[in-house]
Amino acid sequence: MNDNFENLFENSEYSKTIKKGQLIEASVIEITDDHAVLNAGLKSESFVGLNQFKNPGGEIEIEVGDSVKVVIEEIENGDGTTRLSRQKAKNETTWSNIIRAMNEDEIIEGHIQTRVKGGFTVLIDQINAFLPGSLVDVRPVRDTQYLEGTVSEFKIIKAERKTNNIVVSRKGALQGDSLENKSEIISKLTEGQIIEGIVKNLTDYGAFIDLGGLDGLLHITDIAWKKIKHPSEILSMADKVKVKIISIDREKFRVSLGLKQLDEDPWKKIISNYEIGNKIDCMISNITDYGLFVEIEEGIEGLVHVSEINWTNSNPNPYKIANIGDQVTVMILDIDNEKRRVSLGIKQCKDNPWDSFANNNNIGDKITGKIKSITDFGIFVELDGEIDGLIHISDISWNNEDNIDLSQYKKSDEIESSILAIEAKRQRISLGIKQLNKDVFMEFNQSNSKGSIVKGIISEVDEKNALVLIENEIKGILNISEVSRDKVEDMRTVFKQNDEIEAKIIGSDKKNRTLKLSIKAKEEKEEREAIDSYKADEKESISKTSLGELLKSKFKKD
Structure with a gap:
């Protein structure tokens, strides 16, 4: 078989569908002393032992050209061939015939073998079945030796594939269920x-x-x-x-x-005896991945869905929190008469901790709780009632959240926070740490608006900018373009660390919580004020001089 054929086979739809244990058709292309060579349309021919093609009398029952059913035992074993089994195919076919005969109450033929305890073994196409002594004939028979080795017709009484347990009745066939x-x-x-x-x-x-x-x-x-x-x-x-x-x-x-x-339909009791909102005591009868089944009345079960078990965990593992036989108190949430279903809840029999928290606390209250977990976006705090509140990273400090170090907080640490929002229906509580203190930056902004003159100390300086500490951790940025009307090439030639400066506030960066400062704008403001003051003084002087001259002129005339 050439490489091109192998490539074509591997890429074919058929090659993708075959699998171990599959029943397929194969053609007999050669018969040797020991094997039958079969072509099943696979990459290579398969060799099947000739004994698998012999009938009970030991005769070979195939010829070249025959089409036979086989089962794939192994796909491409160590020597590159696919191993097929005729015997397993026979068993599959026989089992199908047996199951069909049982379900459709048909007669099936079998070969009575030897006597065993309680009856006989019967061979049905090389699959053993059991014939109980009580089902040998329509009437009791003392001598049954004549039956051994004979072929007879049977009814299938029992057939269990998993245990290979088949029970047949010759009596049923003889009774002539015509x-x-x-x-x-x-x-x-x-x-x-x-x-x-x-x-x-x-x-x-x-x-x-x-x-x-x-x-x-x-x-x-x-x-x-x-x-x-x-x-x-x-x-x-x-x-x-x-x-x-x-x-x-x-x-x-x-x-x-x-x-x-x-028996009476127990559903009638549900309709007459129970209403939505009723609380009842029940026993857990079954546990599944999606919830708990409880027995309300004999023959009637209700479902507690996983989402209705716990207020604080919407998807608990039912197997870890309950056992079959446990007694539980449930509330009836819904009765569907058409589908004969009862929806139940366990959590509804207890106080809703979210509602309790909302009733007992107000926005702005200070509370203390233990840190339950820390994530990239904030801190979860365990509150009363086994509920959690979230301190978002943006509510930890008034400073930029990019500069917040979450490593300073540890799981199980006590932490104080302020309640920012309570959403009981959505089961959300928002908390904040920074809200425990005033925002000094905003307060400073309110008392020192744009245009105000402030003093500060140079904390850091590089070629283009200087960081200025003003007061109470208020920071300002002085850019090189705001130093002087004269061109400055490098800030470090003008300022050094700890220099005191006085500058005008020309803007506020609320995101980075810094003020924009300008010495140039301050000087320009001072110059304008000086010019305005000079002009005002000169105008007043001119006004006084003119008045004096008028008076002198009048006195001369008099």
């Missing part, structure tokens, strides 16, 4: 009739009940009013049970049965 017999039986049945039968088989979806030559299906949902996972919780093989006929399909000889219909 169409005439079934027609006679079904003609005597009516809907609503209560009849006795024997549990013949249990499956995941229900139980088959022998009604005396005709099987009826008791679906799992019609066994009990309460929810069950498997019929075996209520029924056992060979149990005698009374059932009610729900429906009859006379053409297909199908009878649907009900066991729970023999």
